[in-house]
Structures are given as structure tokens and as C-alpha cells.
Amino acid sequence: MTLPANYFDYPYRRPGMDHDRYPYSNLFKRKPVLWPAGARIALWIVPTLEFFPLDMAPKGVKPPGGLERPFPDYWNYTLRDYGNRVGFARLFRALERRGLKASVAMSSRLAERYPHVLQEVNRLGFELIAHGIDMHHIHATGIAREVEREWIERCLSTLRRLSGQPVKGWYSPAYSESGDTLDLVAAAGCNYVCDWVNDDMPYQLQTKTGSLCAMPHAYEISDLQIFHFYKYKPAQFVEQVMDHFDFLYREAAASGGRIVALSLRPWISGVPHRIAAVEHVLDRLARRAGVWSATGSEILAAWKAQQ
Amino acid sequence: MGTEDPGLYDYLPYYDRPKITWPGGARLAFWCAPNIEHYELDPPLNPSRTSWPRPVPDVLHYAWRDHGNRVGIWRMMDAMDRYGVRGSISLNVAVCDHFPEIAAACRERGWEFFSHGIYNTRYTYNMSEEQERAFIEDVKVSIRKWSGQELAGWLAPALTLTERSMDLLAEAGIIYTLDLFHDDQPLPVNVRSGRLISVPYSLEINDFTSLFQGNATPRDYTDAIKAQFDRLYQEGADNGQVMCLPLHPFLIGQPHRLRQFEAALDYITSHDKVWLATGREIAGYYLTHHYDAFQAAIAAGKKRGEA
Helix, strand or coil: CCCCHHHHCCCCCCCCCCCCCCCCCCHHHCCCCCCHHHCCEEEEEEEEECCCCCCCCCCCCCCCCCCCCCCCCHHHHHHHHHHHHHHHHHHHHHHHHCCCCCEEEECHHHHHHCHHHHHHHHHCCCEEEECCCCCCCCCCCCCCHHHHHHHHHHHHHHHHHHHCCCCCEECCHHHCCCCCHHHHHHHCCCCEECCCCCCCCCEEECCCCCCEEECCCCHHHCHHHHHHHCCCCHHHHHHHHHHHHHHHHHHHHHHCCEEEEEEECHHHHCCHHHHHHHHHHHHHHHHCCCEEECCHHHHHHHHHCCC | CCCCCCCCCCCCCCCCCCCCCCHHHCCEEEEEEEEECCCCCCCCCECCECCCCCCCCCHHHHHHHHHHHHHHHHHHHHHHHHCCCCEEEEECCHHHHHCHHHHHHHHHCCCEEEECCCCCCCCCCCCCHHHHHHHHHHHHHHHHHHHCCCCCEECCHHHCCCCCHHHHHHHCCCCEECCCCCCCCCEEECCCCCCEEECCCCCCCCHHHHHHHCCCCHHHHHHHHHHHHHHHHHHCCCCCEEEEEEECHHHHCCHHHHHHHHHHHHHHHCCCCEEECCHHHHHHHHHHHCHHHHHHHHHHHHHCCCC
């Protein structure tokens, strides 16, 4: 066997990244950030409300939780829908009772289908993040640019119209992007994305169309990773989120304000046997001095003002 | 193809072999091998293996790994510094080109640089002999350039090899391979010319196989590290042992795992008769003091018809 000669070409083997979306940056060489009121931790809670259509075809990038059984997959359709009917209500109440803010990522189809959910988002003063049309519209290479542009505009215009919010945050379904996604969401008026899990603080992305930042969306302690993929128990979720928090809380004393992002899907976290663990974590975080509960836009604005 | 045995080593009974001693009367040589890697966003295709589970750009998986170089490595390094544990880095050498400050930090600490190929997305599979020789040479030159060290150790990029790899490594003057998992002690490797030994790495207490593929919680992982240590330390009273702790900054450098990592280092370094070594030091000591006795024992076993 022989590999083609270009297998040994290394076009980006020089200082910097192998793409031009952002430069390399060592977290510990950046200017420390100060959060309002001297808080050490900005607590960014991101309930993620996803609509999985019954007729979604299992092809391309498979979204976690997608319907993969033969049609009609009532098993998975109703389990996901449970989150948007029951689970989210439990989760929102847990946040409301503790006076915590949230940035709710939502499929635009869900906002259209279940107006009550969106009313609750607004009633509680939560920020809305665009999370695509639904979990069948996965942004990935292979989708024509004009098609993707239309998806993004449809999602954002629907959410903005129905909520009355400016909707500045974007979170691609399944954290999946094409090479155009960042340019398209910046052009559509977003100023942050939640798909890049390579940092613990915000950083500036380069786009051809507008100013866009990556917000640190802590994938490893998301309920998706902890419960759905790693299959950990609720007590292990508590341990790991608290370990994550404690570590960053201490790091913040020397290195400046940090962010703890909690990515929660009500079809995972909002079920009866797990919600107590989530509430327990929220109790412990809400009680700590030096924790600033904020939306993504508030955290980003505070960070940007110091760059 | 068509061989049922790689032919790289001969049988040697575990409990009846020459006695390994380590410097200072240590029972155990402990070494820590962080994998310092870069996974290209858009690598060329190798016919035997794709690089990403999703279409390029696979933002989720790329960013997850990139966290190691921006954030995780610095936390991991800080913990190792505090426990006096030097690293022997399993290095994708292109990391030095992309992120010179990472190379500088490892060099300043006196850490060993050994080869993990050029990128973790350039596999050895399907290379011709000539291509593989040139590939090894590229790594040797890079490691000399960035560390001033002569390359001694090799862990194949993404553990991808050809049937010729061990012969070519020996001919290139490499001293030890980490791709063989057949034993807990260093052993001679059969190569067509030159001299090569295997040094124990680990796919059991590797953070990748344990935390990531094996769904171990951070506490499970620390328990496994301690148990591995306890048994090897115990057996090391009779015959010197080697324990390797292989790491990936994108996993161990996550906030929720670092305290557990520190607990593991604290446990290991609180014992006496532990030689905190590098891969090169272990291989060099074995070659000087034990290699001949092991070769003789293997030859004697063959003569007696044991192997």
C-alpha cells in the first residue's frame, strides 16, 4: 500500500490554528475578568427545549435523542415531547423558586406548537436562544448555503416575532455546524453561539458578516453527556457539577471571574427521578456567595466591556 | 497479512523471570504520559480510518479536543508541577508548530518529548515503507528542533501502525515502543535489526479509555489508578514494576476532574520507593541493567521448549 503524496502535505503546520475562525489563546494568559458585584462565578443556566418531529428521517448527523426506531416511533417521540410538556415545567419552577435566571434554547417549531412554553419563558424573564427549526434540521456540510440561510432566518424570525425578544444567541441543533453557519448567524443578527465547547470563557470568533462570540457551553457536565451518554446516576451528576463549580470557584480567586454553564434538557433532567438532583445542585449554587445568576447576553456584555 | 501472531515478542512466564531493580531501590517506576495532540479540522482521508464522526467541520468533536490545548493542559501541568511529577509527552509534533508556547512550557520543565506522530489525524495505516521512514524522520527532526532531545520513544499516532513499524522504528534509532500491551514490565521486541524494547503504557488506566470510552466517573478513575498502583507496588517488592499514567488534557483538564487527578498524584507521590521517572529514563535503565538478562531468560525458555 502507498498513500497519495498529499497525505504528507501539511498546509497549516505553522503558528496558529488550522482555520481562521479564531486565534490560539491560552486561557491563563488573558486579562482576568471581573463580574458585577465582585462575583467569582457567572452562573449560566441553559434549559434546552427541542422538538423532535415524528417524521424525522434518520440520516446525516444524528441528533442525540433523535428518533431512530421505525416509523411511527412513539417511544422516542413521546419521551422527548414529555420534556416540553412536563419536564420543562418542573425545571422552570425549580429555577423560579430559587430566583435564578436562564437562557432557554428552543426549536422555533416548538415555539409555534406550544405557545404556553414561550409564554412561560417571557413570564419568568428568561432569555431566548435560537436552537434551530427543530431537531430534524441539522446544520452540516451538504446543506446548500441558501437553504441554511433560509433555515436560520426562519428560526430567528419566528422566535423574535413570537417572543418579542431580540434573540441574540444561537445554539445549533446537536452542536452541528456547516462551514457557513457562523457567517450566516452573524449576518442574521446574533452575537453569540453555544456550539464551540473549547473554552471556559467567551472568546471572539471571526466571521465575514458581523461580530460573534463563542460562549463556553461546558459540554462535559451537560445532562446530555452526564446522563444520556455516560449513563451516570443522579448522585454522580451532583458530584461532578459541584466538583466543576468548586474548581472554577477556586480558580476564579487567582485567575478572574469564571462561568459555570448548566446545559439541561427537560426530557433528561426534568423527569421525576432526576429533578431532585438538579434542584439540589441549584440550591447549593444559589446559596453560595459570589455567584451571579445571569443570562448569556448579560454575561457576554460584562465580558465584552472588559476586552 | 495471514499471520496469527505479530511475531514481535516471545513468551516469558510472569512469575519466574529476572529481577528488575530500579534506582534507589525503588519498587515501582512511575511515569506520566500526557498526550499532547492536535486533531485537524479537515484532514486528508486515510482509506482505513475516517477522522471525525460527523462531516467536516465537526465543530463539537473538534472543539472538545481543542479545549485541551487552550485550557486543559495548563491546569494539568500546574497539578503535575505541584506534585513534582514530570511529564513524558506523547506528542503530535505539529502541536509545536501550531502552539509554540505549549512546546516551550514542556521544554522549560525538562519534560521528555516522545513521538505520537505529526497530527492525531494522520494515521500510519497504508503507508509504504519509504513513506513511513520519511514520516519517522520528520518526527525525529521536529523533536530535535523543538526540544533539543534525541527521539527515544514512540506511540503511534492514534495507535495506528503497519506490520513494518517496529522494524523501522528500531532502524531509526528509537529505543522504546508503547504500542504493545502484552506485559507489565519492559521486554525486548523482536525486530529485524537494531534493538527495541516495549515499555508499559496503559489502555486500562488511560483517561481516554476509562473516563471517555469506559464511562468511569472521576472518582471511579482515581480509584482505578490507586488500585493499579497498589497492586504493582506490592508486586514491585519482589520484582520491579512500571506504572504509566497516560492522560489527555482535553479530558483530565476539565474542571470536574482535576481534584480527582490531584488526589491520584497525591496518593502515588506520598509513597516511598517510587521512582518518578520519564519513559526515556525507564527504557535506558532497563537496557543498561536488565535487557541482557531478559534476553537470556527468553532464550533459555525457548531452549527448554517453554515458548
